[in-house]
Amino acid sequence: MATDRQPDKQSVNKEVKPLSPSSQRPPSKWKAVDEAFAEMRQTFGAIPEFAKYMTEESIPGIWAEVKNLSFSSNTALESKLKNLIGISVAAQIPCEMLGYFEYTRSVNNGATPQEQAEACAMAAITRHWSTVLNGSQMEKDAFKKEAEQIMSYVKQMMDKSGGKPPAAEAFMVKFSNAAETYKDIEKTLGLIPKFFLLFPEEGIAGAWSEFKAVQLNPHTSLAAKQKELIGIAVAAQIPCDYCITFHRLAAKLNGATDREIQEAIAIAALSRHWSALFHGMQLDLATFKKDADLMLNKSGEKRLTS
Numbered sequence: 463m464a465t466d467r468q469p470d471k472q473s474v475n476k477e478v479k480p481l482s483p484s485s486q487r488p489p490s491k492w493k494a495v496d497e498a499f500a501e502m503r504q505t506f507g508a509i510p511e512f513a514k515y516m517t518e519e520s521i522p523g524i525w526a527e528v529k530n531l532s533f534s535s536n537t538a539l540e541s542k543l544k545n546l547i548g549i550s551v552a553a554q555i556p557c558e559m560l561g562y563f564e565y566t567r568s569v570n571n572g573a574t575p576q577e578q579a580e581a582c583a584m585a586a587i588t589r590h591w592s593t594v595l596n597g598s599q600m601e602k603d604a605f606k607k608e609a610e611q612i613m614s615y616v617k618q619m620m621d622k623s624g625g626k627p628p629a630a631e632a633f634m635v636k637f638s639n640a641a642e643t644y645k646d647i648e649k650t651l652g653l654i655p656k657f658f659l660l661f662p663e664e665g666i667a668g669a670w671s672e673f674k675a676v677q678l679n680p681h682t683s684l685a686a687k688q689k690e691l692i693g694i695a696v697a698a699q700i701p702c703d704y705c706i707t708f709h710r711l712a713a714k715l716n717g718a719t720d721r722e723i724q725e726a727i728a729i730a731a732l733s734r735h736w737s738a739l740f741h742g743m744q745l746d747l748a749t750f751k752k753d754a755d756l757m758l759n760k761s762g763e764k765r766l767t768s
Contacts, residue, residue, distance in 0.1 A: 465500075481571040494522040501525065501610025515743045525538055531725075532732055538721045539729070547695045547729045549578060550585035554696065557737040558747060563754045564733070570758060574685040577731040584692045590669070590700035590710070591657065598660045606707050608655050611681045613711045621656070633679040635669035648676065657704075687716040694723060695730035 490496050495518045502509050502525065513521065535541060545664035548564030568578060595605065637643040647670055648654050661669060677693070680686055690713035697705030713723055740750065 472634060482570040490518055492522075494519060498522045498525040498617050501529075506757050508756060508758075510757060511749055511751055512740065512743065512745055515745075516739065520739075526734060530723045531728060538719065538725045539691070540571075542573050542577075543691065544725075544729050545571055546573060546577060546684075546688070547692055547726055548579045548733045550692045551730050551733040552697060552737065553582045554585045554589050555734070555737050557740065558743060558753075559750045560733055560737045561739045562747075562751055563736075563758075566754060568756050574683060580676065580682055580684045581692055582691070583672075587673060587677055587698045587738075588693050588696040588702075588705050589700070591673075591698065592700050592705045594661055595657050595704040596702060598657065600660065600704070602659055602707075604656065605704050608653065609708045609711055611653060612655065613715050617715060627680040630679070630681040631680065633675050635671065636716050637671060640664075640666050643667045643670050646670070646674075650678065656705060685716075687713060687718050690716055691718060691722060691726040693724040697729045698727045699734050733765075 463677075490499075496522045499509055499513070502513065504684065516524075531537060533541075534545065537544070545564050545568035549561060549568060551563055552558075553560035565578065603607075635646065637646065643666050644654050644658075647658055658666060660672065677689060682689070690709050693709035694706060694713055697709050710723060
């Protein structure tokens with residue numbers, strides 16, 4: 463969560479006097495800008511305050527992207543998953559404004575608290591191992607080779623079981639020491655990846671336990687494909703080549719299409735885009751929340767998704 467105190471809006475924009483939502487906005491010299499603002503007013507009943515501080519040249523493009531990708535129901539990914547990707551990206555930027563926006567949207571689209579928590583857990587796990595891998599400077603070709611071997615082994619186990627996963631209890635195991643943990647890692651993945659061996663023995667039992675209970679567990683609220691798409695979205699904007707490789711392979715193993723993967727990455731890109739704008743413009747959190755509530759009321763959301 464962002465904790466820095468936001469500068470006073472008036473001191474940052476002394477010459478800017480944003481219009482009230484009900485007032486008429488002066489025409490722009492660009493027709494596309496006026497058309498975008500007109501659509502916003504028609505959709506939400508007002509122009510969001512943050513839009514009035516953006517450069518006009520950005521307005522038509524970003525509005526079209528929001529409508530046709532983020533809010534549209536005519537995409538490869540369902541709206542709820544796009545929101546959960548937004549939450550996971552916001553959680554580890556961190557960006558409180560984006561987090562509030564995507565959290566509210568996810569509730570509107572039927573996400574449960576457990577699904578929201580799992581999305582955040584996937585973001586945390588991805589950042590955790592990204593830190594280990596980048597800090598250890600593991601050779602990337604060697605990592606990719608291990609990742610491919612893991613996916614091949616896991617696929618064999620899936621085929622052997624006829625697609626029936628082990629019972630939930632198999633993923634909720636407490637390990638007593640490193641030796642016991644390594645044995646379970648090898649049994650689960652077919653080998654002990656070097657990045658696990660690089661991690662301190664004192665912490666590997668807990669780290670593996672979480673990895674297995676969340677990311678590898680087929681009994682969670684989110685399906686394996688959904689979790690891996692969240693993982694690749696987070697990895698793409700860290701950015702982390704290791705995690706991109708691993709989550710892309712895992713997403714494919716669990717049935718993700720190229721279009722779904724690219725869309726998850728695009729949602730992550732859009733999330734980072736808005737976070738940069740919100741923080742760069744020094745938006746006040748309370749004012750932003752009013753904007754978000756305005757945009758996400760049932761009538762506005764319905765117009766955008768239809």
